[in-house]
């Protein structure tokens with residue numbers, strides 16, 4: 637079966653005076669999430685789930701802890717790298733499901749917007765993104781936000797891709813262009829070197 641599953645988890649402490657960003661969405665709240673990057677706990681969990689699904693390491697393998705380049709970085713950078721990794725490995729996302737665990741702010745009122753934003757960042761439909769939220773009952777963790785994420789990937793079928801491409805052709809010129817691209821690609825394909833983690837990892841992000 638050409639499917640893979642990935643799981644990711646992350647946590648960040650709340651900090652006064654820091655902008656709050658979850659799932660790539662700026663949220664109006666007195667506290668944000670502390671971190672070397674923008675502290676986007678949800679995008680970090682999804683990034684790890686994507687990397688885990690194709691067994692290429694984790695977010696810290698690619699973005700070393702404490703590297704000044706990632707100070708206050710927008711976490712969509714990390715997500716985009718993971719998306720590129722899964723594309724290069726020949727997979728696409730089937731769906732993503734997530735659970736946020738935090739005492740505040742309430743996610744219910746913004747969950748639709750959050751789902752749209754995460755879907756946009758992942759390049760998938762909002763109906764393929766699950767956003768759930770719980771309060772940390774009994775965990776004594778009211779000043780922490782945690783995120784869990786699972787993803788399902790499916791191997792891209794070359795025949796399906798070709799059929800979709802063929803269906804989109806509307807003129808003879810376009811046909812020639814597509815054939816030309818395919819022939820060029822066939823002559824340029826080289827084996828892709830394995831990705832090596834750059835550094836030992838701790839959670840940077």
Ligand code: MG
Nearest residue numbers: 646677680841
């Ligand atoms: Mg993190």
